[in-house]
Amino acid sequence: MKLSLAGVKVVRGDWSLSAEGVFEDGIHLVSGDTGSGKSTLALMLAGQLPPASGAIEREGIESALITFQFPEFHITGPDLEGECRTWDLDPTPVLKDTNLAGKKTLHPLDLSRGELKRLILACVIAKNHDLLVLDEPFSSLDSREKERFCATVSGRKTGITIIFTHERVHFPRVSRIWEIQEGVLHDRGRLPVALSQWNRAPAVIKKLIARGRTPENFSQADLLEAACRT
Amino acid sequence: MQDIRLRAGAAALLSLAAFTSVTGAAVVFIWWLLFSRPVQVLGKLRIVIPALILVGFFGLVLELTGGGGISYSLRMTVSMTVIILIGAWVYTGYRQGDFLRLGTWLLGNKTGFDLGMVAETGMQSLDLMVSDLSRIQQAQELKGTSRGIRSLVPAGSILIHGALRRAEETAELMAVRGYSCGGSYCPVFNTTVRDLVAGSAAICMGIIAFVPVSEFFILYH
Numbered sequence: 001m002k003l004s005l006a007g008v009k010v011v012r013g014d015w016s017l018s019a020e021g022v023f024e025d026g027i028h029l030v031s032g033d034t035g036s037g038k039s040t041l042a043l044m045l046a047g048q049l050p051p052a053s054g055a056i057e058r059e060g061i062e063s064a065l066i067t068f069q070f071p072e073f074h075i076t077g078p079d080l081e082g083e084c085r086t087w088d089l090d091p092t093p094v095l096k097d098t099n100l101a102g103k104k105t106l107h108p109l110d111l112s113r114g115e116l117k118r119l120i121l122a123c124v125i126a127k128n129h130d131l132l133v134l135d136e137p138f139s140s141l142d143s144r145e146k147e148r149f150c151a152t153v154s155g156r157k158t159g160i161t162i163i164f165t166h167e168r169v170h171f172p173r174v175s176r177i178w179e180i181q182e183g184v185l186h187d188r189g190r191l192p193v194a195l196s197q198w199n200r201a202p203a204v205i206k207k208l209i210a211r212g213r214t215p216e217n218f219s220q221a222d223l224l225e226a227a228c229r230t
Numbered sequence: 231m232q233d234i235r236l237r238a239g240a241a242a243l244l245s246l247a248a249f250t251s252v253t254g255a256a257v258v259f260i261w262w263l264l265f266s267r268p269v270q271v272l273g274k275l276r277i278v279i280p281a282l283i284l285v286g287f288f289g290l291v292l293e294l295t296g297g298g299g300i301s302y303s304l305r306m307t308v309s310m311t312v313i314i315l316i317g318a319w320v321y322t323g324y325r326q327g328d329f330l331r332l333g334t335w336l337l338g339n340k341t342g343f344d345l346g347m348v349a350e351t352g353m354q355s356l357d358l359m360v361s362d363l364s365r366i367q368q369a370q371e372l373k374g375t376s377r378g379i380r381s382l383v384p385a386g387s388i389l390i391h392g393a394l395r396r397a398e399e400t401a402e403l404m405a406v407r408g409y410s411c412g413g414s415y416c417p418v419f420n421t422t423v424r425d426l427v428a429g430s431a432a433i434c435m436g437i438i439a440f441v442p443v444s445e446f447f448i449l450y451h
Contacts, residue, residue, distance in 0.1 A: 065372050066372060068365055068369060070365075072388050072391065073362070073365045073366045073368075074369045074373065075384055075388055076370060076373060076375050076381065076384045086373065087373065109388070109391050
């Protein structure tokens with residue numbers, strides 16, 4: 001599977017975003033400051049927003065899905081069970097996995113935003129689309145849920161997963177890092193080489209690299225391994 | 231129209247004129263075509279088109295369920311359609327601060343300021359609801375939910391829930407910052423020649439709508 005961007009550009013007044021590159025199978029992390037254009041690029045990659053110029057081509061991608069920062073936008077079911085069914089999923093395992101089985105008769109909007117996010121992300125991951133674009137998947141989740149989500153998304157062995165985030169602490173194991181800076185999408189390359197190219201890398205990663213302990217990846221386990229390396 | 235005083239006054243007068251009779255609705259529609267830049271209005275606010283379809287639908291339902299007869303249903307449908315078009319014109323011409331300026335100019339720094347601020351937050355909320363609706367439609371499309379009445383119910387409840395949540399958060403923030411009532415604001419208005427022409431035309435349309443045609447012309451019986 002391949003998602004190619006050739007000369008893609010979007011312009012809004014003084015603001016613009018240019019993107020070029022190829023997303024292949026694996027988990028990609030796209031980082032960037034707030035307002036840098038992450039959500040706009042996410043929409044374009046998911047085929048929901050046409051670029052002003054350039055082309056986005058899909059090869060071997062049969063199905064695509066995007067999740068938005070606010071999970072409310074995805075709701076169409078009358079209760080949690082109904083919501084799972086609208087995703088064509090069996091509610092029992094999904095609600096059990098998300099610790100929401102006791103609230104199955106509640107309307108999704110009666111959940112806290114964190115709980116709702118957990119449910120929507122679980123449904124989305126379970127659908128196993130070829131292309132999965134996750135816009136700020138960590139927002140509203142607590143640390144434990146962020147780690148749980150990282151473990152779940154790391155388990156996605158097939159397809160292209162693109163995570164857009166400004167998260168600084170919790171990450172899954174990723175294949176490639178991308179960075180939006182000054183209106184341009186930069187490909188920082190594959191891990192672990194990409195870590196030294198990553199301008200917005202969290203301080204802990206920069207310190208580990210400075211001490212000659214470049215982690216293999218940047219999940220919590222990888223960082224711990226690098227920090228404790230002798 | 232850049233001057234909110236003229237825009238709000240014209241909108242009130244034209245809405246009333248459109249509601250009064252089919253003749254009123256017709257002359258107001260002509261005014262809308264001439265002064266509202268209709269292509270821009272419909273281009274910016276595409277949601278107007280489904281709203282117009284909905285008005286037509288309810289007009290038909292009213293007729294089929296034995297409402298007030300064909301003429302009544304037709305009049306209501308035409309009037310409501312034109313009123314929606316006037317509303318769309320007001321909405322698309324809105325610039326941040328318009329209603330705060332109008333409120334304080336009209337009713338002063340206490341009641342006027344409060345009402346203006348309520349209208350401002352309402353308009354901002356409406357803006358957010360429009361962008362939220364676009365995201366909801368995208369999410370529903372990706373989920374395979376077909377567009378129609380069944381998709382409107384969850385979308386509507388999400389929009390209302392979101393608007394209420396934002397209103398509550400805004401109210402809490404304002405209370406925390408010490409807001410109780412009123413404020414101080416010196417409104418400045420920009421009145422163009424086009425504003426004056428459109429405003430005068432709106433008054434003419436209002437007169438035509440409210441005063442019988444026979445008052446102007448000698449009609450042969």
